Amino acid sequence: MKSDIPYEKMVDVELSRGEGHHGSQKYYRCLIVLTCITTVLLILLSLQTLLVPMAKSSSTKSSVQQERVLIRETCTDPCRIVLVESIPEGMVFNSSVHQSIYDAWLNLISATQSSLDIASFYWTLTNSDTHTQEPTANQGQQILKKLGQLSSKAYVRIAVDKPADKKPMEDINFLSSYGADVRMVNMRELTTGVLHTKFWIVDKKHIYIGSANMDWRSLTQVKELGAVVYDCSCLAEDLGKIFEAYWYLNQTKTVPAHWPNKYSTLYNKDTPMQLSLNGTSASVYLSSSPPSLCAEGRTPDLQSILDVIANAQQFVYIAVMNYLPTMEFSRSKRYWMDIDTELRRVAYERRIRVRLLISCWNSTKPIMFPFLRSLASLQDTNQLDIQVRIFTVPSDAQQKKIPFARVNHNKYMVTDQVAYIGTSNWSGDYFVNTAGSALVVNQTSASASSTVQEQLQAVFERDWESAYSTDINHRSNRKDIC
């Protein structure tokens, strides 16, 4: 798989083209000639601008891009989408929950014939990290065992964040001992962030994307939401480009200023992929963050969130673990208002109903609460409809002992139009320097069958109305809630 287009080669081509252009200027004898050339150039440029929407790949890099011309093809795959969830041990809901992420992962592993690519943050599928004997770690251990077996039969590639300090390596070493190909991505060096993405690609045909980490707790002790899309090679191929970018970043010291064409996509917020999902037509695209990891055509994750909010006609429901209009991990304090401003804007200008369901757990930063109270304080009969609720996962004495568990880790948004399923917390860092990705689905066409948007809305409403959610009010502080 050493088919990376040498990045230097591309730069060379561009440089030599540029030089040729400058060289020819020697022959310009007088202003009139110059003016003529400029006019011709301007005409060419404007022609190009006109042509770009029809053939996005024809840019100034055309000589390089001839190596592989991107063509928008109609996707004829019989794609099926299934929402998947992890419900922490002991939680009960009044209405239905979706297939478990555990079952979905088992399905995907047994479906794998030739290849499985996994993008991941860290691996703790056994509970050796907690030095406890948790029976609910069984699922994670089972997944690891199956992945080990698979690694000796199929081509398993794992892209994982390169940890700063001693992060558990047992699972990764186990998998590579069975033949898995592992590459660590040093996001700290490359972008000062982390690789926070969580997705799977099976046989370049099925995909999983969602909030669950490769962590036993993500299957039984943390509330998670994701989606599996089966039999959808068009979408899998596009997600594969994001994976290949991570894979390549292990081989380089800097993020390419221009990603080679093979990482480019034609599918984004302006020109989504048209495909059939469960027999209903849908438009779909994948976004990625940070922007420096987006090749040509890829919508940065923040832009997709802002676009989904801006295009809502009635409501925006958001369920994320952390919500902060700040950078969370920067050394000096930095305010970061992009999403917060957009929510206030649509609520005020267009009377969109905004609901935020945010998580509270032991490690929630207390500063999140005043910012959420500020949003919720806009609520005003007839004029502004913003509500914030805090979701907590209750724990018994035994469960309390499990570190980094018992939290709603969901990262999704649903509007009256679109389902957005992501992997990032909602604070500045996740869109500025940390790698994440999201699946954005618009499947609103009227038909009898349910759409993924309707299903996700039902998940949100189930959780919003549940006994685990409490309204934030002007007195709510972290300590009072969880």
Ligand SMILES: *[C@@H]1O[C@H](CO)[C@@H](O)[C@H](O)[C@H]1NC(C)=O
């Ligand atoms: C690439 O991945 C390998 C295997 O995990 C790791 O040892 C190496 O340090 C990584 N290289 C870079 C530049 O991150």
Ligand SMILES: *[C@@H]1O[C@H](CO)[C@@H](O)[C@H](O)[C@H]1NC(C)=O
């Ligand atoms: C979703 O798709 C429908 C039907 O194609 C279209 O009318 C609508 O504008 C789309 N909405 C968004 C937010 O893209």
Ligand SMILES: *[C@@H]1O[C@H](CO)[C@@H](O)[C@H](O)[C@H]1NC(C)=O
């Ligand atoms: C919360 O975290 C603190 C320190 O990190 C720990 O001492 C305490 O036991 C935790 N409480 C719960 C309920 O998990």
Ligand SMILES: *[C@@H]1O[C@H](CO)[C@@H](O)[C@H](O)[C@H]1NC(C)=O
């Ligand atoms: C989201 O933020 C929390 C708190 O900062 C952090 O612990 C966690 O790693 C982030 N999300 C994950 C693991 O998906």
Ligand SMILES: *[C@@H]1O[C@H](CO)[C@@H](O)[C@H](O)[C@H]1NC(C)=O
């Ligand atoms: C698509 O079909 C699968 C069964 O094949 C079903 O589980 C899922 O809920 C359907 N998704 C939608 C959005 O209707």
Ligand SMILES: *[C@@H]1O[C@H](CO)[C@@H](O)[C@H](O)[C@H]1NC(C)=O
């Ligand atoms: C289930 O519904 C009842 C009645 O509406 C409500 O009191 C209860 O809190 C709900 N339980 C959960 C877990 O949401």
